[in-house]
Amino acid sequence: MINDSSRKRKFKYRSMGVIALLTAAAVLASACSAPGAKGAATVQLAPRTIKTEDIKKQKISNPIEQVADVAAGTTLDVVAKANGEVTEVLKNRGEYVQKGDVLFVLDNKDALSNKRKSELSLRSAQESLQQAKDNKVNNRKDLADNVTRSQTALTNAQQDYNKTRNDYDAGLVVQHQVDQVKQALDNAQMNLDAARSKLSAFDNSDSISSILTQAESATLALDDANRSLENYEIKAPSSGILTDFNVVVGQSVNAAAGKVGQVQQIDPIKIKTELSETNYQLVKGKQELVYYNPDQPDKKGTAKISYLAPIMSAATKTYTLELEVANADHKLQPGTRFMVQLTTETEEKVVAIPTLSVIREESDTFVFVKQGDQYSKRKVKLGRINGEYQEVLEGVKDGENLVVTGQNTLKDGQKVDAAASAAPSATPEAKK
Template identity: 65%
Template sequence: MDVIKHVTWDALRRLKRMKLYTTGSRRKRMNHTYRMMAVLTIAAMVASGCSMGGPKAAQADLQIRQVKTEAVAKQNIGTPTEQVAEVTAVNVIDVVPKVNGEVIEVIKNRGDYVEKGEVLFRVDSKDAESTVRKNELSVKSAQDSYQKAKDDQVNNRKDLADGVEKSKIALTNAENDYNKTRNEFDAGTSNQHQVDLAKQQVDTARMNLESAQNKLATNESNNSIVAAENQMKSAALALEDSSRSLENYSVKAPASGILTDFTLVPGQNVSSSKVGQVQQLDPVKIKTELTEASYQLVKNKKELVYYNPDTPDKKGTAKISYMSPVMSAQTKSYTVELEVPNPEHTIEPGSRVMVQLTTESEQSVIAIPSLSIIREESDAYVFVQQGDQYQKRKVKLGRINGQYQEVLEGLKEGDQLVVTGQNQLKDGQKVDNQAAVPTKSTDKATK
């Protein structure tokens, strides 16, 4: 009670010094009010002092808190940051028939796995088959014509060559007769008329030889065989084209993968337009959209960890095949794509997986107790013991987990961080060795 009276009258004296007393009725009301305020204040102080062990404990609580420091260390700030992503095929190839007609047989169904070159369905090909048979006959006819032209050329050449030889012999005989007649004319046993006749026979034989030689040369360069050969080649090309066209009536898979968007039935007419798609399964693509904050976590990475939510213990690593350098104006996000080998086809397009934007090791970061941070408007500061003085540092903060907060900039491991009493320090203040107590932190951030 002595303590209460002492403090009560002490409070009243302070009120007087503040010139809060007035005169008259107003003075009485004010005195009553301030007395009540003083009593309530002292009652609270006494109650607090009693709960902590009496007046001495209350007085100790009013003393300046002791400055304590601890070494800055890495803490587990939480689990890896994850995001849902969609699995898609790297390549999706359209199934487009090259012919028009009625579907007579459907071999594969939607959802089937198909190998490249497998027949998916068949189109009525009667007209195409008829064209192939006609072209086969044309090829046979052209081949016969070509062979006949070759045989004729061989036979004609023999006859013409024989004619040339005969003409040579006839010319030689005519020249011999002419020389004999001239000798007889010189001997007086023949006349001029006989010499002229012999000369005429020589000229005739020479012209017959030239004619035979010209015919032989003409036969050698005769283009009838060339024309027959060209006709045969043209018929062969027509047969090849029609045969290839006939193959198009059996529509095949353009690649290996899952057949999708395929709903053909027999009797349906098709044209040269898409009737389905083949989604290639090896490799597959994992695609997701990132916010600005998430993009900052992965922008310098080459690969990310992914896993199926149904089997979280089985994780894989995939290379980043594409990362958009700028934010999309429509979605306000960044596109990231991973390419994953899928030889066993265990990852199906259309499924969803979880992608870890950070790893387990990245969650171990420099973190400090949130209560050691001094906040001044939008900035954050801490005090560290640097030698024989306390230094105020500006820090850049990151994630929060429980009582710890990540420090992105401003501190490093081993720095002596002031964890209590920092609010009573000034930048550059000397260390009081009796008041400063280094401590070893054993608290860890919750996972």
């Protein structure tokens, strides 16, 4: 019973204390709010001072980069143009070869035999051709000599005829003798005409054309045999790294089977990547880009853009980019990965403003710029953010005087002096 009485008295005293405290607070509040009441305290907040600073270019981010693959400048297939058994292998897979180097050799016994036969055929044709030429010269000489002899005979017959006619006029010979001499003259003329016709016909004929054709055919056959023999030595189609090459001695190679290896050209070498629409716009119009090995970020190089796809791939929805890099020391190898900088350090220095200077009104953004004796409200288009600064794409430019604090108290076109007088300093004071 005693404990219950004690608990009731403690609860009663606590309740009375709380009520007294609430009553005192209510009286104090009434006193402070009453007009003219003594001891009332007033607090007035001062507007922020208007401050400006010149807009400057800031580094908004590091250069935009993209992973790219190192690939061979050109890849050419190694193909056999002849069938046969491999007798010798001179180069190995992964080895650097020069254009024209013999990679492996096929058994060429049959090709050598065909070449020998072609050489013999050509020699026989050439001998026949020479003999035909000699015969032609000799035959023409005989025909020409016959014309000369006929000409001489005609001259002599003409002289005999003239003398006989003179003798006939002098009564020394009879008509019968004149007729005989005249007949001899006519025969001499016909012999000359016949000789000349034979010579002309010989000159207009081509007695060696068929033999000449045979000789030319034999020459072509020998050329074919030599080229065929060359096909038994399979050579590198270009300079580069020999890959996909697994030929061994004793292996049978068939020309119809296709490639037996590849040569990847690595000087120059290519750096290739696929660009999104956004990154394509960053590269479009440029002539060269910076690249580097991610394992050696301090060693950067510049490469010429050898190809930039003008249209997007329908399959990948990307644009192909290729850089051409000189690689005389062969340090760059196909299959490795490099980084390509799509933008430069200079490009990443952009017009930027403090984020706190921006006024947001619904979906629009504005800033105030001090122009002469007034403040101008500008609508701006913002871009990337880096710390306390944000990129400005449109609206203001480098060197303009930007309001960085107090902009929320300004109106478009407000005079500088008016803005300054509208922002007096004030301090809280207690009136007693």
